[in-house]
Amino acid sequence: MGMIDTLLGLLFGNGRNMVRDTAEVFRENAEAGAVRGARIQTDALAQFAAEFAGARKTRFDMVMDGINRLPRPAMALGTLGLFVAAMADPIWFAARMQGIALVPEPLWWLLGVVVSFYFGARHQAKAQTLQRDLAATLAGAPQVVANIEGLRRLGARTPGQADPGPDAAATLAATHPAENPALEEWRRLRAG
Numbered sequence: 001m002g003m004i005d006t007l008l009g010l011l012f013g014n015g016r017n018m019v020r021d022t023a024e025v026f027r028e029n030a031e032a033g034a035v036r037g038a039r040i041q042t043d044a045l046a047q048f049a050a051e052f053a054g055a056r057k058t059r060f061d062m063v064m065d066g067i068n069r070l071p072r073p074a075m076a077l078g079t080l081g082l083f084v085a086a087m088a089d090p091i092w093f094a095a096r097m098q099g100i101a102l103v104p105e106p107l108w109w110l111l112g113v114v115v116s117f118y119f120g121a122r123h124q125a126k127a128q129t130l131q132r133d134l135a136a137t138l139a140g141a142p143q144v145v146a147n148i149e150g151l152r153r154l155g156a157r158t159p160g161q162a163d164p165g166p167d168a169a170a171t172l173a174a175t176h177p178a179e180n181p182a183l184e185e186w187r188r189l190r191a192g
Contacts, residue, residue, distance in 0.1 A: 071118060 057065075086093040 082093070
């Protein structure tokens with residue numbers, strides 16, 4: 001027995017596990033890796049929270065936010081305005097379109113690049129916000145499914161849910177409700 005104890009003490013004794021320690025040289029301990037990853041993520045979120053905790057919008061920030069919201073409505077309303085102008089004063093509209101015909105092609109390319117980058121960046125920001133919202137919604141889906149299952153278990157068709165047992169009076173009261181004098185009087189007044 002002493003030899004087995006010595007051998008097991010050599011492998012697993014002294015509060016250390018030689019097999020585990022040797023294996024961790026070749027492969028990361030998954031639990032310790034998960035703890036490190038969670039700590040890194042928590043620290044990063046704490047850093048971001050500290051950066052934006054004291055951030056207050058200045059008047060300049062509010063003005064710039066307002067200016068950033070102008071191009072899309074301005075372009076949409078401007079396009080509708082062109083249709084109205086074409087119908088209201090075709091000669092005036094035709095003169096303006098002749099002026100646009102003189103714009104050189106490189107300038108059109110530049111305009112296309114500027115508009116594409118503006119709307120592309122906006123589209124990317126909105127898509128990322130949508131993905132974040134979808135992820136948050138999907139994270140709550142298991143709870144919703146569990147709630148629905150719980151409600152289904154409480155449904156009226158659940159066997160034995162409202163079983164009155166051998167009590168005949170309870171069965172009769174559940175299947176044939178008692179007389180309602182107010183309802184009977186209302187029916188009588190309505191009929192006659």
